Amino acid sequence: MIEIAFFSLSILAVIFAILVITAKNPVHSVLFLVMTFFSIAGHFVLLNAQFIAVVHVIVYAGAIMVLFLFVIMLMNLNKESEPAKPLWLKLSGVITSGLLLLVLTAVFRKTVDKTAHVLPNPDIGLVKNLGMTLFNDFLLPFELSAVLFLTAMVGAVFIGKVKAGN
Amino acid sequence: MNYIYIFTGLGVVSLFLGLLEKEKLIKYLTGFVLLISLGIIFTLDEKGSYFNQMLLADDLVNPMLKVLLFLGLCHFILFYNTGEEFKLPTAEYTALFCFILVGAIVVTLEFNLVMLFLGIEIISIGLYIIAAGNIQDEKSREASLKYFLMGSFSTGIFLLGITFIYGVTGSFLLSDIKTVSSGIPEGSSPLLLLGTLLILSGLAFKASAVPFHFWTPDVYQGSPTHVTAFMATLVKASVLFAFIRLFNQAFLVTSQTWQNSLWLIIALTVTLGNVTALYQTSFKRMLAYSSIAHAGYMLMGVLVPEDPSYKSILFYALSYSLASLTLFGIYFLLEKKGKADALESFRGLAKQNPELAVLAAISLSSMIGLPPAAGFFAKLNIFTQAFINGYTLLVAIALITSLIGAFYYLRVIGLMFKMDNSVEKIHVGLPFRLIVWVQVILLIVFGIFPALIQ
Amino acid sequence: MTELTFKIIFIIIIFGLTLLIAMYSTLAERKVAAFLQDRIGPNRAGPFGILQPVADGLKFFFKEEIIPSTSNKILFILGPCIAITTALMTSAVLPWGPAITINGQIYNLQVADVNIGILFVFGVVSLGVYGIMVGGWASNNKYSLLGALRASSQMISYELAMGMSLIALLMSSGTLGVREIVEQQPGFHWNVFYQPLGFLIFMICAFAETNRTPFDLPECEAELVGGYHTEYSSMKLGLYLFAEYINMFISSAVMASLYFGGYNFPFMNELGLSPNAISIIGSSVFFLKIIIFIFFFMWVRWTIPRFRFDQLMHLGWKVLIPLAVLNMMLTGLFILFFKS
Numbered sequence: 001m002i003e004i005a006f007f008s009l010s011i012l013a014v015i016f017a018i019l020v021i022t023a024k025n026p027v028h029s030v031l032f033l034v035m036t037f038f039s040i041a042g043h044f045v046l047l048n049a050q051f052i053a054v055v056h057v058i059v060y061a062g063a064i065m066v067l068f069l070f071v072i073m074l075m076n077l078n079k080e081s082e083p084a085k086p087l088w089l090k091l092s093g094v095i096t097s098g099l100l101l102l103v104l105t106a107v108f109r110k111t112v113d114k115t116a117h118v119l120p121n122p123d124i125g126l127v128k129n130l131g132m133t134l135f136n137d138f139l140l141p142f143e144l145s146a147v148l149f150l151t152a153m154v155g156a157v158f159i160g161k162v163k164a165g166n
Numbered sequence: 167m168n169y170i171y172i173f174t175g176l177g178v179v180s181l182f183l184g185l186l187e188k189e190k191l192i193k194y195l196t197g198f199v200l201l202i203s204l205g206i207i208f209t210l211d212e213k214g215s216y217f218n219q220m221l222l223a224d225d226l227v228n229p230m231l232k233v234l235l236f237l238g239l240c241h242f243i244l245f246y247n248t249g250e251e252f253k254l255p256t257a258e259y260t261a262l263f264c265f266i267l268v269g270a271i272v273v274t275l276e277f278n279l280v281m282l283f284l285g286i287e288i289i290s291i292g293l294y295i296i297a298a299g300n301i302q303d304e305k306s307r308e309a310s311l312k313y314f315l316m317g318s319f320s321t322g323i324f325l326l327g328i329t330f331i332y333g334v335t336g337s338f339l340l341s342d343i344k345t346v347s348s349g350i351p352e353g354s355s356p357l358l359l360l361g362t363l364l365i366l367s368g369l370a371f372k373a374s375a376v377p378f379h380f381w382t383p384d385v386y387q388g389s390p391t392h393v394t395a396f397m398a399t400l401v402k403a404s405v406l407f408a409f410i411r412l413f414n415q416a417f418l419v420t421s422q423t424w425q426n427s428l429w430l431i432i433a434l435t436v437t438l439g440n441v442t443a444l445y446q447t448s449f450k451r452m453l454a455y456s457s458i459a460h461a462g463y464m465l466m467g468v469l470v471p472e473d474p475s476y477k478s479i480l481f482y483a484l485s486y487s488l489a490s491l492t493l494f495g496i497y498f499l500l501e502k503k504g505k506a507d508a509l510e511s512f513r514g515l516a517k518q519n520p521e522l523a524v525l526a527a528i529s530l531s532s533m534i535g536l537p538p539a540a541g542f543f544a545k546l547n548i549f550t551q552a553f554i555n556g557y558t559l560l561v562a563i564a565l566i567t568s569l570i571g572a573f574y575y576l577r578v579i580g581l582m583f584k585m586d587n588s589v590e591k592i593h594v595g596l597p598f599r600l601i602v603w604v605q606v607i608l609l610i611v612f613g614i615f616p617a618l619i620q
Numbered sequence: 621m622t623e624l625t626f627k628i629i630f631i632i633i634i635f636g637l638t639l640l641i642a643m644y645s646t647l648a649e650r651k652v653a654a655f656l657q658d659r660i661g662p663n664r665a666g667p668f669g670i671l672q673p674v675a676d677g678l679k680f681f682f683k684e685e686i687i688p689s690t691s692n693k694i695l696f697i698l699g700p701c702i703a704i705t706t707a708l709m710t711s712a713v714l715p716w717g718p719a720i721t722i723n724g725q726i727y728n729l730q731v732a733d734v735n736i737g738i739l740f741v742f743g744v745v746s747l748g749v750y751g752i753m754v755g756g757w758a759s760n761n762k763y764s765l766l767g768a769l770r771a772s773s774q775m776i777s778y779e780l781a782m783g784m785s786l787i788a789l790l791m792s793s794g795t796l797g798v799r800e801i802v803e804q805q806p807g808f809h810w811n812v813f814y815q816p817l818g819f820l821i822f823m824i825c826a827f828a829e830t831n832r833t834p835f836d837l838p839e840c841e842a843e844l845v846g847g848y849h850t851e852y853s854s855m856k857l858g859l860y861l862f863a864e865y866i867n868m869f870i871s872s873a874v875m876a877s878l879y880f881g882g883y884n885f886p887f888m889n890e891l892g893l894s895p896n897a898i899s900i901i902g903s904s905v906f907f908l909k910i911i912i913f914i915f916f917f918m919w920v921r922w923t924i925p926r927f928r929f930d931q932l933m934h935l936g937w938k939v940l941i942p943l944a945v946l947n948m949m950l951t952g953l954f955i956l957f958f959k960s
Contacts, residue, residue, distance in 0.1 A: 027695075027757060034750070051796075054739040062746025063779075066753065066772055073757050073765060107356040127736060127796055140217035141280045144272065147174055148288050151265045154181065155295030158258040162301045 006046055013039035026072045030065055037061045049125025167216045167223065169231065169271050172203055177264035184257020192260050193246060200239040207232050215277065219339055222277035226476045230274050230407045233484050237400045237491070238267050243601045244495045245392035254299055266292035266396070270404035277415070279328045279338040282408055286324070286372060289401055290317050296396075297389040309388025316371070316381045324368025330361030340416040347417070362417055362424045366431075369412070372405045373461045376434040386454035391501055394450060395494035398457045399487035406464050410479050413468050425469055432469070433563050435462030440571040448507045449497055452574060453490070456533065459571055460486050463548055463564060470551045478547040485540035485612060488605045489529035495602055496526050499592050512578055514586025521599075522592065523582045525606050530575040532609050535568055540612035547616075626727050634711055634731065642865040643673040645914060649865075652918040680858035688851050692758040699755025700852070700859035706748040707866040713737035714873050715799040717883045717903030721895055729903065730799055737798035738790070741874060742783065745829060749775045751863065752838065756848035767847030770929065771838035774828055777936040778835075782825035784944035785818045788951040789878060802882035806889070812879040817947045819879045821940050826871040828936070831864060833921040837929055872913030873906075880909050 016036040023029045037060045044053035123129055134142055176199050180192045212223040212231060223231070242263070269288030276282040294317060298310035332338060334357050335346040347358055371378035386394045417424060439459030446452040464486070467479035497511075499522070505511035516523035532539030535546075545568065553561045612618060647662065647669060654661025662669035687696055714737075717729040734740060749772045756768020789811060793801050805811055812819045828835040839847030849860045876882060883902035893901070927935070 031695075031750075031754070050734060050736045051739070054736050054743045057743040058739065058746050062743060062749075063776060066746075066749055066776055069750075069753055069757075070769065070772055073753070073769060103360065107360045111355065111357045137218055138220075138280070140220040141278075141284055144170075144268075144281070144284045144288070147177075147265055147268055148284060148291065150177075151262065151288055151291050151295075154177075154258050154261050154265070155291065158255060158262060158295055159298055159301065161255040161258060162253070162299060 002046060005042070009039045009042040009046070013043075027069065030069050030072060033068075034061045034065050037065070044125070047125055048122055049130075051127045051130055052125060167212070167214075167221055167275070169203055169207070169212075169235070170268050172199060173264045173268045173271070177261040177268070180257050180260040180264065184255065184261075189256040192256055196260050196264070197239075197242060197246070200235065200242055204232075204235045204239055207235055219341075220278045220281050221272070221275040223275050226473065227274055227407070227411065229480055230403075230476075231271065233480060233487075234267070234270050234274060234400060234404060234407075237403065237487050238263075240488075240491055240601050240605060241392075241396055241400060243597050244491060245395070245498065246597065247595075259296065259299070262292045262296055263396075266296075266401070270400055273404045273408040274411070276408055276411060277340050279331065279340070279343075282412060283321075283325065283328060285408070286405070287321065289404070290321065290372070293393070293397060293401065296393045297385060299393055300390045303388070305388035306390065307388075309385040312388075313381055313385045320368050320371035320378065323364050323371075327361045327364030327366075327368060330357050330364065334358040334361065340412065343416040359423050363427060365412070366424055366427060369405065369409050370431055370465075373402065373409060373465065374458050375431050375461050375465060376438045376458065377431075379435070379438070379458050382458055383451050383454040386457070387448060387450045387507065391450070391494055391498045394453075395491055395498075398453065398490050398494070402457065402461065403483040403487055406461070406468075406479055406483055409465070410468050410476060414471065414475065428465065428469060429557070429560060432462050432465050433560060435459065435465065436564050436567040440567040440574075443571065443574050446574070447509055449509050449511065449578075450507055452509065452578075453493065456571065456574070457486075457490070459567065460533075463545065463568070466548050466552045466557070466560065466564065469557060469560075470555050474547075474551055478544070478551055481540070481612070481616065482544040482548055485532055485544040485609060488609050489532040489539070489541065492525055492529040492602050492605050492609075493533075495598065496522050499594065499598075503590070503592060509578060509581060512581045513584055515582040517585055518591040519594075522594065525602055526582060527579050528606050528609060530579055532613070534572045534575045538610060538613050540609045540616070542613060543616035623727070626722075627731065630727075630729070631731055634716065635708065638708065638711055638866060638869060641869050641910075641914075642862055643677070645865040645868065646676060646861075647672050648914070649918050649921070652915065653922045656919070656922045677858070680855045683854040685854040685856070686851075688760060692760070695754050695758035696851075697856070699751050699758060700856045700863070701751075702754060703748060703751030703863040704859045704866070706744050706751060707863040707870065709744045710741050710870045711873070713740050713798050714870075714877055715802050715882060717906060718895070718899045720899040728799070729899065733797065733799050736796045738786065738796050738801070738878070741798075741870075742779075742786075746775075746779055748829075748863075748867070751860075752848050755852070755860070759848075759851035761851050763845045763850045764848050767838045767850070771831060771848055774831070774835060774837065774932060774936075777933060778825040778828035778940070781821055781936060781940035781944045782829065784941065784948055785821035785825065786878075788818045788944075788948045789815050789822075791948070791951050791955060798877055798882075802877050802884065805881040805884055807884065808881075808886050810879060810881040810884075815879065815947070815951070817943065818951075819875075821944050821947065822879070823875060824935075824940060826875060827917070827920065828932075830867040830871055830917075832868065832917055834924045834927050835932060836921075836926060837932060868914060868917050869910065872910045872917070875913055876906060876909040882906055882909075 013036055016032045016039060019032040020029050020036060023032060037056060041053040041056045041061075044050070044056060121129065124133075176196060180196065183189075183192045183195070207228075211225075211228050213225075213228075215222040266289050269285045269292065272281055272285030273289065276285060294310055294314040297313055298306055300306035328338075331343060334350070334355055335343045337343060337346065347355075350358060367378060371381075374382040386397065389397070413424070436459050439455050439457075439462060443452050443455035443459065446455060460482075464479050464482050467475040467482065469475075470478070500511050500515075501507070512526075515526070528539055532541035535541045535544070549561050549564060552564075650672075651661045651669070653659075662672045665671035665675045687693060712731040713734060715728070715730040715733075719726045719728050721727075752771040753768045756764040756771070759765070789801075790796060792814060793804055793811070795801060795804075801811075827833075831838050837847075839849065849857055852860060883906040885902065885905040888898060888902070
């Protein structure tokens with residue numbers, strides 16, 4: 001049962017991810033990306049981490065992608081044209097990413113883990129345990145990510161002000 | 167750790183002061199805090215591990231913190247007026263400056279991959295933004311966007327590497343990674359190997375080593391000069407400090423595999439950086455390629471798996487950063503005079519501004535590695551250590567390329583001392599003059615008494 | 621009766637009730653409007669106009685269906701579907717009454733008692749905006765697009781304040797499960813008395829999230845024709861309008877259960893009634909509270925004029941969010957000093 005769910009979610013995630021990059025229309029891309037996030041949220045649910053799953057949906061699908069969509073719609077990017085790239089660029093892109101794919105598959109094939117992994121604590125993904133870990137073991141990274149977000153926020157103001165000031 | 171609190175707080179305070187439009191106060195406060203914290207760190211050593219070994223301050227990284235804070239102070243005073251000239255919002259600019267400094271400190275003290283990642287992200291995001299400080303200029307926008315796109319890509323690769331390492335070792339802690347991976351025979355865990363290589367490429371991007379250097383010339387050229395100076399000195403130094411910490415503390419066991427890759431990266435970096443710099447006509451672009459080359463030399467220190475490598479990298483980073491800051495500062499003055507971004511702008515500088523010309527000449531000779539300046543011992547240290555550890559071929563390449571590199575530095579010196587009467591005099595402010603002199607004197611002092619640092 | 625069959629029957633009942641209430645909300649809206657404007661309102665279809673919603677529904681089905689030829693057909697149809705689906709999904713985590721006992725077996729009157737219930741509500745609500753955005757964009761009409769953009773920016777802005785006001789509530793209740801939150805408010809210990817500011821912010825945001833007056837700028841007729849559903853007709857338009865009423869019902873239910881004790885009523889345990897009687901009375905009380913809230917929604921709609929768009933953003937970002945943060949800090953301080 002869980003395996004079926006796992007594989008169908010994985011297949012969906014991969015299919016949607018491929019559609020994201022192949023869709024010509026940016027709005028479609030964004031919507032497919034939302035679907036990809038949903039499939040990934042499903043994986044979190046399978047791992048008994050409902051909190052992360054829901055936060056994933058709220059943050060990524062509900063906030064970030066809406067803003068994405070917002071920008072794309074405002075910029076009216078729905079023209080189905082893209083600047084043509086030279087052939088050698090495309091070719092080199094294909095070759096390098098093909099190589100990366102090769103290396104990654106080779107690595108994963110070699111590291112097949114035959115031991116069955118059991119989570120030491122299956123409830124680790126629940127809100128309470130997550131909060132405990134976050135605010136005890138990982139307090140400093142948590143606080144520093146606040147600095148990170150503050151930097152990004154100040155940056156947005158900075159760019160806005162630089163533009164407005166001149 | 168305390169400096170993280172101090173500078174985060176300073177950033178937030180300056181934002182609030184910006185709300186009250188107390189722009190002068192922000193500047194004085196920032197300078198004051200930088201000075202005070204520099205005073206504190208020279209009297210009190212930072213020691214101990216913080217928050218379950220997220221950060222670890224020990225004798226090895228303490229001098230690095232000192233260097234970072236010192237460079238921060240120098241940079242701040244050198245360019246303290248830039249905000250007004252570029253019409254940048256002072257409060258936000260200062261806040262970003264502080265946050266980037268926080269990121270640099272985190273990266274230097276890092277003892278946990280999570281912290282390394284966060285620190286690098288704080289630095290990068292701050293830089294993406296201030297690189298666009300000159301937003302009317304298309305080049306500045308291009309620089310920012312290019313840096314942002316490529317930087318996020320490299321961050322993704324870096325993160326992938328971290329997950330692989332975590333998958334193998336089950337920990338983010340550097341010492342744990344080392345213990346676990348030392349139990350794994352060499353080459354038997356491709357996942358660990360790939361993780362190491364991905365982290366290596368992610369960091370090499372941030373340190374602008376070939377073949378991950380493509381962003382460097384464009385970004386260095388396009389960004390406002392004070393930002394370029396920041397990237398080339400403080401940020402680059404902190405990334406290299408992170409490099410040595412990470413590879414010395416976590417990956418020693420897998421050494422053979424990543425060392426070969428790093429060897430190749432270094433050889434490519436020093437060659438390509440120096441050779442391409444020869445063809446540049448733009449001064450900033452030339453310094454960009456030179457900074458690529460210097461990153462290559464500094465990375466040679468990472469290959470050496472002993473404690474002295476910390477010191478040699480520190481010494482190199484300090485001498486390179488001092489020289490580089492001086493050069494960028496002087497170039498900044500020329501730029502304010504409306505000179506184009508070209509080597510030709512330096513023509514005849516010695517006629518009207520012999521002081522600046524001499525200072526620039528000393529800095530350039532330090533970059534070449536000529537004896538009276540610190541650059542000589544910096545290179546000597548790194549090269550001898552690499553040589554002792556058996557990297558003969560690499561040292562040979564490094565020596566040849568640094569000889570090639572001497573050409574383009576000498577060309578600038580030659581241009582400066584060509585007499586040209588059309589040059590007008592440049593007024594030099596007092597704080598600027600003070601800092602530039604301090605930097606150059608330090609260069610010479612360290613060049614004569616290198617033991618001061620060791 | 622197994623747990624599963626009960627759940628299925630229960631889901632169908634909740635589904636039906638939601639649709640029924642949403643249906644009659646349309647009638648109630650017009651009746652309330654008439655009452656507030658001193659008119660009679662619809663009274664032709666059936667006694668007191670009771671069949672009016674049926675007539676309206678029939679009308680929607682028989683109207684001509686128009687899909688603009690330049691629009692994106694799939695997304696155009698997908699828009700209202702997303703809107704109605706997300707609107708209906710939220711009810712899954714709300715407890716509709718105390719547990720009921722049938723043949724000695726206890727059944728919870730809740731579809732899914734997940735421990736992150738309130739976040740689930742949030743997640744689904746935050747997805748609701750896609751229905752509007754996709755529909756507005758696919759219409760290929762500038763009024764629709766502007767309406768959609770307004771709707772999304774409004775919903776994102778107010779979601780922040782809403783979440784922050786809720787955090788204070790979560791801090792004091794210490795759980796994310798809706799049933800537990802409701803159970804913590806027995807008798808008259810309603811959260812609204814402990815979190816008055818939080819409730820106020822939450823309610824204002826709920827108005828904005830449902831695009832109701834005074835925040836109905838996305839469909840502001842004077843400026844935007846019909847807003848995001850300008851190009852819609854027939855039942856697709858009906859679905860959008862219906863989704864709005866369902867949202868209103870659900871947010872009333874959420875407010876009632878989070879801040880007004882849900883199915884709790886005073887002297888619930890002192891009256892000595894049998895559990896099943898309590899269950900039935902509790903559910904009725906819950907629905908009564910919901911209906912009062914729905915009436916409040918309508919009352920506001922026919923009383924208060926619409927905001928200007930800059931006023932809306934100003935209220936959201938510069939008033940509600942700082943207030944919510946303040947509320948959060950006060951709650952935190954209170955818990956720190958008085959509860960531990």
